[in-house]
Amino acid sequence: MLSRKKILLCVSGGIAVYKAAALTSKLVQAGAEVKVIMSDSAIEFVSPLTFQALSRNDVYYDTFDEKxxxxxxxxxxxxxxxxxxxxPATANIIGKLANGIADNMLTTTLLATTANVWIAPAMNVHMYDHPAVQKNIQTLYDFGYRFIEPSEGFLACGYVGKGRLEEPEKIVSLLTNFFEQREFGIPLSGFNIMVTAGPTREKVDPVRYFTNHSTGKMGYAIAEEAxxxxxxxxxxxxxxxxTPPPNVTTINIESAQEMYEQVMKRYPNMDVVIKSAAVAxxxxxxIHEQKLKKQSENLTxxxxxxxDILKELGQKKLHQLLVGFAAETNDLDVYAKKKLATKNxxxxxxxxVTTEGAGFGTDTNIVTIYDKFLNKMELPLMSKKEVAKNLLLKVKDMLKDVNG
Known part of the structure; x- marks a missing residue:
């Protein structure tokens, strides 16, 4: 979604300027066209030549240097x-913008733009918490500017607290989401979606249980993208x-029975259920109350x-859209179609799961999506987040058909 998007990166002076260089590289790799403006203080940390090489564009820092x-x-x-x-956005640049001060290339450009402006602060934790800085942030928010909150951690000044510039990968992800929503709207707004993920554990005794190789990565990706x-x-x-994704209600269970109870309790209020969990x-x-001791003979x-949670959901389905998963080792087409029919x-x-790049625990997957009419969509090797996006766009289209 960042392909050919024009991103103007304004870099103000702070030790986090080195992260802005990495951010420039990430944005260019994502397909964006990036132009950079630097303040005089930013140039003290990293030279304009670095940003010129990374962005492949001229870098601007002098208001009177008309290229x-x-x-x-x-x-x-x-x-x-x-x-x-x-x-990074320093306390100084935030204060100037909040008060309409335009005394360099960066601030004059910001006052002149009508584009969306996002600000990613980076500073000492006490500076960030200062009432004047917080007031300026609120002023800019009221103007329509949006903020990427700094993260917590070890700061260059030696303090530990909130003030670290958010990581470049996270910023790129946020920008991607913004342009996706601007282009496609918010296609699943108002819909209630339940996703199951991960393995279950079936207890044998206080120290042992039966489980499987599922890591939950596919289900978590679906929940996050939804x-x-x-x-x-x-x-x-x-x-x-x-770590559970943000803006998602997360319910932790252990056994298949707990999964069943939590799913069935919420099922009537759901529009979509996506059962990606590997349930025992x-x-x-x-279940033994004490640890089973090793025996001289075989143990039975x-x-x-x-x-069968998925089968029961299919039997009780009213208005819900029901999505299942089939992790197979052979005869994929046969077993998938059978499961599609028998579980409604x-x-x-x-x-x-035996195919390289498509098994449990990987960050990628290779899937085929079948609908109830046996139409199929084959997806090549891609990240699980990309698989999730493709699946959810298919769900969106089906919801649109159901709801007119």
Whole structure:
């Protein structure tokens, strides 16, 4: 979504300027066209030549240095940008903007632009918390400027606290989401989507359990992307090491029975259910209260079938759109179509977990998506976030058909 987008990066002076260089590189790699304005203080940390090499464009820092005599540079740049990003933004530059001061190339351009302006502050934690700085931030917010909150951590001054410039990868992700929403709107706004993710654990004794290789990465990617598209997302997740995505209601469970109870309780209020969790098919009939000791002979543990959550959802389906997953090792097409029919699904996402790049724990996947009419969409190797986006756009189209 950043391809050919015109990003004007305004760099003010602080140690975080080195991150602005990395940010320039990330934006260019994402397909954006980047032009850079630097303050005099920023030049003290990193030379304009660095940004020129990374952006492949001239760098601007002198209001009176007109590189093209046919235009006025700060007006031309102000009109050129699709979005203006101030990163890092010091307390000084924030104060100048809030009070309409235009005394250098950076501030005169910012006052002249009508594009969206995003500001990413970076400074000492006490400076950031100062009432004057917070007042200036609120003033700019009221003007329509938007802020990328600084993160917490070790600061260059030696303090630990809020004030670190957000990481370049996160800033690029935020810009991508902004342009996606501007181009496509918020396609899932108002819809309630439930996503299940991760493995379940079926307890044997206080120290042992049965589980599987699922890491939850696919389900978490779906939940995160659905929230970005405006949905009200509930994520019901088995044990994983992944941080829950923002703007998502996360419910942690362990066993298949807990998953069943949480899913069924919320099912009536959902518009879409995406069952990507790898739920255990069997559980031990008896759970031992004490640790089982090693025996001289073989150990037999009797198992009972767990409730087939997906099948029951299909049987009780009213208005809901139901999406299942089929992780197979052979005969992918046969098993996916069978599951689609027997469980009354609207869509099924199938993958062969033995294929390189498509198994549990990877950051990528190779899937085929079938609908209930047996139309299929084959997706090549791509990140799980890209798979999630493709799936959710398919869901959006189906919801549009259902709701007219």
């Amino acid at each position: 093209n005599s046919k235009v006025i540079a700060h007006i031309d740049l102000a009109d050129w940008a699709d979005l203006v990003l101030v990163a 929230a970005k598209l405006g949905a009200n997302v509930t994520l019901i997740t088995g044990p994983t090491s992944i 098919d069997y559980r031990p009939i008896s 543990i009797e198992l009972a079938k767990t409730t 699904l609207d869509l099924i996402v199938a993958n062969n």
